[in-house]
Structure formats: C-alpha cells, structure tokens
Amino acid sequence: MGERMMLGTMGEVLHQGFLLQEIREYGQGATLVFN
Incomplete structure (x- = not known):
C-alpha cells in the first residue's frame, strides 16, 4: 500500500x-x- 502511494505521488508530480x-x-x- 505504501509503495502504491509513492507511485501515485510520483505520477502526480510528473503530471x-x-x-x-x-x-511555460x-x-x-x-x-x-x-x-
């Protein structure tokens, strides 16, 4: 679950x-x- 949250956060940051x-x-x- 923690790993999934990390991946979700990374996806949001990249997005x-x-x-x-x-x-820009x-x-x-x-x-x-x-x-």
Missing part, C-alpha cells in the same frame, strides 16, 4: 511538471505573438 512545462512553453509562444 504537474508536465503541465507546468506546457504552460505556451506562455513563451504567446509572448512572441504579442510582442
């Missing part, structure tokens, strides 16, 4: 990191467009 990277890249693209 959040992926979303943040997407947002989108923000850079928007900056280029608006400037």
Whole structure:
C-alpha cells in the first residue's frame, strides 16, 4: 500500500511538471505573438 502511494505521488508530480512545462512553453509562444 505504501509503495502504491509513492507511485501515485510520483505520477502526480510528473503530471504537474508536465503541465507546468506546457504552460511555460505556451506562455513563451504567446509572448512572441504579442510582442
């Protein structure tokens, strides 16, 4: 059970990191467009 929780947490962290990277890249693209 503890192992499953660890894997779930890792998955969440990776997922959040992926979303943040997407947002960052989108923000850079928007900056280029608006400037």
